[in-house]
Amino acid sequence: MRKTFLVLLMISALIGGSALTAAGASEEAAEGVTEVTFWTLSTRQDAVEPIIEEFEKLNPTIKVTPAFYDTDGIKDACKVAASSKTLPNMWFNWGGSLGGFYSDNNLTYDLSEYAEKYDWYNTFNEGALALCTRNGELTGYPTSYNVLGVYYRKDTFKENGIAIPKTFEEFEEACATLKAKGIIPISTAGKYGWHVMRFVELLIEHYAGAELHDQMNTFTKSYNNEAVVKALTKYKEFVDKGYFPEGFVTIDPNDTMMAIFSGRAAMDIQGQWYDGNILQEEQDITNYGTFAFPSGGTNRMSAFAEMTQFNANNTPEEMEAGIKFMDYYYSEEVANRYAKYYNMPLPKQGADMPAGQPNVEKMLKMSSENSTFTITDQAFPTQVADVLFRVQDAIAYGQMTPEAGAAAIQKAIEDYTSK
Numbered sequence: 001m002r003k004t005f006l007v008l009l010m011i012s013a014l015i016g017g018s019a020l021t022a023a024g025a026s027e028e029a030a031e032g033v034t035e036v037t038f039w040t041l042s043t044r045q046d047a048v049e050p051i052i053e054e055f056e057k058l059n060p061t062i063k064v065t066p067a068f069y070d071t072d073g074i075k076d077a078c079k080v081a082a083s084s085k086t087l088p089n090m091w092f093n094w095g096g097s098l099g100g101f102y103s104d105n106n107l108t109y110d111l112s113e114y115a116e117k118y119d120w121y122n123t124f125n126e127g128a129l130a131l132c133t134r135n136g137e138l139t140g141y142p143t144s145y146n147v148l149g150v151y152y153r154k155d156t157f158k159e160n161g162i163a164i165p166k167t168f169e170e171f172e173e174a175c176a177t178l179k180a181k182g183i184i185p186i187s188t189a190g191k192y193g194w195h196v197m198r199f200v201e202l203l204i205e206h207y208a209g210a211e212l213h214d215q216m217n218t219f220t221k222s223y224n225n226e227a228v229v230k231a232l233t234k235y236k237e238f239v240d241k242g243y244f245p246e247g248f249v250t251i252d253p254n255d256t257m258m259a260i261f262s263g264r265a266a267m268d269i270q271g272q273w274y275d276g277n278i279l280q281e282e283q284d285i286t287n288y289g290t291f292a293f294p295s296g297g298t299n300r301m302s303a304f305a306e307m308t309q310f311n312a313n314n315t316p317e318e319m320e321a322g323i324k325f326m327d328y329y330y331s332e333e334v335a336n337r338y339a340k341y342y343n344m345p346l347p348k349q350g351a352d353m354p355a356g357q358p359n360v361e362k363m364l365k366m367s368s369e370n371s372t373f374t375i376t377d378q379a380f381p382t383q384v385a386d387v388l389f390r391v392q393d394a395i396a397y398g399q400m401t402p403e404a405g406a407a408a409i410q411k412a413i414e415d416y417t418s419k
Contacts, residue, residue, distance in 0.1 A: 034321040035063040037088035038308075039077065042068040043280075047341035048329075055328045062321045070254060072192050082107055087311050090322045093140060095131035095305035096378025097385070102309055103139040109310040110137040114323060128347035131305030131374070140307025141326050144343035146271040147301045147367040148198060148375070149290045151359070156183060156266045164291045168206055171294055175243045178266050186238070187256045187265035190249035190396065193389025194377050195256060198269040199238075200392060201302060201376045203231035206295035210373070213296070217379040219417055224410035232395055232402035239396045249396050257281070269293070272364065275357035276340040290359045292366045301363075303372035306343065387412035 040048060045068045052064045067088070069077055074092060079101075081087045087107060093099040102108040115121060115138050121129065128142035157163070157174075160181055165171035175185035189195045205213050208227035215221035216228075238244065245251060245259060259265035261283055268274075278285050292299040308326055310319060328334060332352065335342050344354035345364075353361045377385045391408050394400035400408070 030063075033061050033063055034317045035065065036090060036318055036322045036325065037065045037067070038322075038325070039067045039069065039074060039088050039091040041074060041092055042070050043277075044068075044341045047338035051329055051334060051338065052325075054334075055325055058328075059321075059324065062324065064325055072253075078102075089314055089318050090308050090310050090326075092143075093307055093309050094378060095140070095307055096134075096374060097381045098378060099132070099139050099307060099309060100134045101382065103134050103137055107312055108139055109312050109314060109319065110139070111141060111310065112136075112138045114138075114319070118323075123348055125347050125349055125351075127303070128305050131303075131378070132307045140309040141323065142305060142307050142347045143326075143330060144273075144306040145303070145347040146273065146306065146343055147303045147363050147372060148269055148271045149292050149301055149363050149366060150267050151260070151270045151274050151288060151290050152267045153260065153263065153287060154289045155287050156263065164289075165294050168294050175238070175241075179242055183263075184245050184259055184265035185243040185267060187259040187268040188244050188248055189251035189253040189256050190393060191252050193385070193392060195253040195269075196248070196392050196396075197376055197385075197388065198302065200231065200235055200388075201373075202269070202293045202295050203234050204228055205298075205300060205373065206293075207231045207234075209296045210298050210300055210371070213373060217374065217376065219413055222410050223413060224406045228406040228409070229402045232391070232405045235392070236395050236398075236402060249393050271343065272357075272360040273343040275354070275359050276342065276344070279340040279356065285356070285358065288359065290363055290366075292370050299366075299370040301367045301370060301372050302375040303367065304375040304378050305347070381416055384409070384412045384416055 048066055048068070052066060056063060075098070078087065078091055078093070082102065082105070093102070099108070103110070120138075124142045125145060128145040129138070131145070132138060132140045132142050152164075156178075160177055160183070162174045162177055163170075165174050178185040186199065188199060204216075204227065207230040208216065208225075212221060212225075212227060216223050216225075245265065256268055257277060260268050261281055274288075275285065278288055292301055308322075310322055314322065330346055332346065332348075335344065335346055336352070336354070339354040339357065342354075344357060344360055345351040373379075376388065380388065388409055391400060391405040395402060395405050
């Protein structure tokens with residue numbers, strides 16, 4: 001599994017600086033050239049670098065300097081840079097509460113005026129714009145709209161006589177069959193919390209149903225209820241039955257694909273970007289399928305947005321240069337050439353489905369038919385999500401009961417809402 005870690009960048013960020021140029025701290029660029037810095041995910045480096053080279057040839061008065069981080073590394077680097085006022089000109093982020101930290105603290109540019117200027121409300125799809133909007137501000141340039149379902153190995157299911165589960169009981173039966181055959185039913189990883197959360201929130205959706213789940217996520221109904229206790233109890237049952245990898249609580253989420261691609265595991269909760277991962281790792285994509293988790297009678301799928309945020313201290317020239325780069329990076333022609341490095345399709349009205357990625361269109365169709373709910377770590381403020389993550393670990397280790405876990409999550413919500 002290819003991972004790119006720019007160690008020097010991380011060390012520099014952690015001691016209060018950045019190895020690359022940041023807004024307000026850049027070296028003087030060549031005369032007449034606007035320089036912008038861009039932090040993004042290392043999984044996209046093989047596309048970002050040639051795209052920047054192409055863009056700079058077409059736009060010789062703009063220089064784009066990138067830095068690359070893994071999923072949790074970019075969260076840490078941006079938080080450190082925010083505290084030391086060394087954020088780059090633009091950076092990758094997620095919608096909801098994750099990106100909301102920067103807008104709430106006046107660190108990111110409100111893009112509403114650019115949305116009006118460039119007619120983004122008739123360009124981007126409504127769902128992506130909504131998930132990038134917070135307190136009336138457009139907090140980022142939408143770069144993807146994602147839905148999550150269950151990816152599975154078609155060959156493993158076929159070899160073991162397993163049909164796609166239509167009910168939660170059938171899903172449990174599939175897990176039992178796989179475990180009996182020595183196959184890990186569900187590849188998941190507990191380090192950082194968010195990957196296990198994908199499964200826990202589906203259990204909550206199953207036991208709570210759509211209406212109550214939405215009310216809990218908007219804090220109008222308590223999380224300390226029977227549905228959450230049942231969900232956490234079932235999660236512990238799956239742990240005890242060995243339906244997750246051994247030692248999963250400390251496994252890095254970047255490693256979950258290894259179990260699937262090697263055939264050691266049969267399923268994983270992933271979004272439509274997984275087709276691109278499959279192609280990047282030169283897997284046979286015909287071996288992989290997807291289905292909506294059979295939960296709550298609705299089979300709703302979680303959804304979230306990704307975006308590029310812009311530094312609130314950017315000059316007008318830096319803003320125009322950054323947006324021009326984003327428009328090029330997320331143009332249909334460029335995205336189609338590097339499709340396996342994007343979360344396709346583009347979050348634009350009428351966007352084409354990517355060639356050679358058969359599960360993308362299927363997942364989006366399922367999400368349209370079944371509806372969606374906002375993924376929990378974007379629905380929750382960070383301090384509440386962190387408590388959920390600790391509850392997941394404690395229950396897995398047998399250090400906390402499901403009842404205590406539900407109470408702890410609700411207490412975190414009440415602590416947050418009381419401020």
